[in-house]
Amino acid sequence: MDFSHTEERQMLADMVGRFVRDQYDIDTRHANVKLEQGYSPEHWQQLAELGVVGALFDENVGGFGGAGFDIAVVFEELGRGLVVEPFLATLLAGTALAATGSHGDQIEAAISGESQLALAHGEPASRYTLNHVETSAEKTGDGYRLNGNKAVVISGGSADALVVSARTSGNGDDADGISLFLVPANADGVHVRSYGTVDGYQAAEIALQDVDVSADALIGGEGEGLAALEAANAAGILAVSAEALGAIEVAIDMTLEYLKTRKQFGVPIGKFQALQHRMADMMIEREQIRSAVINAAGHMGSAPAERDWNMSALKNLIGRSGRKIAEESIQMHGGIAMTWEYAVGHFAKRIIMIDHLFGDEDHHLQRIVSGGPAG
C-alpha cells in the first residue's frame, strides 16, 4: 500500500487548487451563479484548456486520467471553491458514454469544452432508485421515439446534448430493458425548464414529448444501459463526496480560525471546552471522510459489488458526518454564520445538499445492509 499521490496527480491537484485560490474566491463564485447560464463559460473554457475536464477521463476515450484518484483530487479542489461550472454533469454523461464504448467523439468534444453534456436519467418518481425508468423508447421505422419526464437533471439547461435513459422493454424497476440515447438538447419535443438549486447550482426538469431520434442515437446495446448508469452513478458518488470533503475542509478551517479570533467573556471562544471537544470530533470525522474517499477512489475500477459497497460506505458517511460538520460549523460560529455575507454558510449548504445527490445517508445504509458484505 502507498498513501501518497503520484507526482502527476499531485501536480493536477495543485493546479486546480491554485486556480481556485487565485481566481475563484467566494465573490467570483457568487457572480458566476448570477450569470445567465448559472456559471461562467469563460472559467469553464479556461479549466477545460488546463486539462481539468480531460483529467476525469481515461486515455482510451481521449482523456488523460480517469482513475478514481483523478476524480477525487479534482473534485476535492473544486469543492474548496464551491465551483459551479458543469464538471459533475460532464463526468456523469461522459462516464456513461465511456462505459458503453460508443459515441467517443462526444466525450472528446466535452473534454475540449467545445460542447456540453448532461445525463438525463432521474425521474419524478425514481427518488434514488437507479433502475426506476418510466420514460419509454418506442421503435419507429428508422429509430426511436422517446416519451417521458426527467427530474433534477444536473446542468440540464446548458447542455448541448443529453444522455437520456429510456425503456425499450420491461417496466417499472426492471433491471433489463433500459437503453441510453444521445439526444440533442434542441431536438423537437425536448422541453427544458432550467432552475437554480438552493446551494447555487443548476438543474432542470426535462420533458420528452414524441422526441424522434435515429437508430445511431442508441448508446451501447439495446436494453443494456443499467451497467453504464451504475458506472456513472459510482463516479458521481465519488465526485460529490470528494467535493464535500473539500467543502468540509474549508468549513472546518474557517471555524477553527474563528474560534481563535472571536472573543466573548474576555477570551477567544475556542477556550471553551464545550466547543473544543466538538471541534476535535469534527476533525476526527474529517479524517474518516478523507479515508472513505480514498477507499472509494481505490475501488473505482473494482468489480461492481466491491466498488458499490465502498461508494455506499462513503456516501453514508458524507450524509451522516458531513451534516454534523456543516451544522456545527454554523452553530459554533454563532450569528455571523447565518449571513449571506460570511462564506461558511454557503459551504454548509453545499455539504448538506450533496446528501440529496445519488442517494442519501439512509439510502446507502440500506444498500449496504441488503447487499451483504461485499467489502
Next chain:
Amino acid sequence: MDLNYTADEQAFQQEVRDFFAEKLPGDISRKVLEKKRLTKQDMEAWHAILNDAGYLNAHWPEAFGGKGWNAIQRDIFDVEGNAAGAPRVVPFGLNMLAPVLMAFGSKEQQEYHLPRILDGTNWWCQGYSEPGSGSDLASLKMTAVRDGDEYVLNGQKTWTTLGQHANWIFCLVRTSKEGKPQEGISFVLVDMNTPGVEVRPIILLEGTHEVNEVWFTDVRIPASNLVGEENKGWTYAKYLLVHERSGIAGVGDAMASIDHLKHIARDQKMNGKPLADDPRFASRLAELEIDLSAMRTTNMRIMQAAADGAPPGPEVSMLKIKGTVLRQSINDLTRRALGPYAMPFVSEALDLGYNEEPIGPDYANPIAVDYFNHRKTSIYGGSNEIQRNIISKMMMGL
C-alpha cells in the same frame, strides 16, 4: 393527575377552534401552511384580529387586561393555532417588552405603550446584541449619555429581527463604565423615527431579509424613556429571560411540522411504496414523535409550576434546548423526505401570487430553505451552549 381535558377545557378548545375557523383569513393561513412569505400587512392584520377577539394578550395578567390563561389554555391555543395555519405573533412588544413594562415601567409608560402594542400603532424590535457582544451581552458598548432632560445615544445594535418593519426599539445601553459591566447597563425605549437612527439590512444565508443592523448617531431621546432606574437594565433583561417561558418550546409549531412531514412521507414513494412505510424512515419519524409527546407534557408542567409561583430555575433553558433541537430535527427529516426535490429553489415561488407549475411536489420548494433558516434557533435567544452553561451552573452550583 388526569391527562383528560376537563369539560371547561374541552369547551375552551372548541371555542378556540371555532375562532380559527371563522376568523383566520384564508390567504394568510395558506401562506403559513404552504410556508410562503408573510408580508408586514399580513402580520398586522392577524394581530388586529387577535386583538379584537381579546386573544392577543390573553396570556397577560388580568390586571393589565389579559385573561391570565393557565398552562393548559396556552397549550390548547398554541396547538390549535398552529394546526389551523395561524401566523406566530411577533413577540417583541407583546411577550418581551410588555412584561418588563408591567414589572418595572412607570405608570405613564404602561399607559402609553401597552395599548399601542395591542392596537398595532407600534411595532417593536429588540436591540440587545451588538457586533462584539452576543453571548457576552454584558460587554455591550452602545452608550447613553444624560444631557438635561434627554439621553444621547451612540453605537450599533445588530441582528435586529424585523427591524425593517419596526417603528420602536427597546435597547440595552451603557450608562456607566464603573463597577462590573452588568452594573452600568440601562433599558431605554427609542422611537426609530428619531433623527440619527439608521436601519441596514443583513441578508441571511438562504437569501431572506429578516434581520438588520441598527445604527445610532447622536440620537436624542427624552429621559422619560428610561425604564426603571438607571444602571438596572441588566436586572430587567434577566427578569425577562427567566419569566417569559411561554412559547419557547414551540410545541404547536413542532406538532404542525410533524403533521406536514407525515403528509409528505405518505406522498413520497420509495421503490413504489410510501416512504412512510420504509422501516428506517418510520423509525426516525417515530423517535421525533416520542420526543415531542414527552416535551408537550414537560412544557405544560413547567408552565403550570411557573403560574403557581415556582421560583424560576433552569427549566426555561431546558425547554429552549429541547424545543429548538427537536424542531431542527423535524426540519432535517423533512428535507430528507423530499429526496432530490429538496434541491430546486425558486425564490419567487415563496410569494402567494406565483402561478407557475411547481418544480416537483407542490410542498417541496420551501423545505430546504426552512431547514437552513432554522439553524438560527439554536443560536439566538441565548445560544444552546449558553443555555447549557446556565443549567450546569444552576443545577451543580459550580
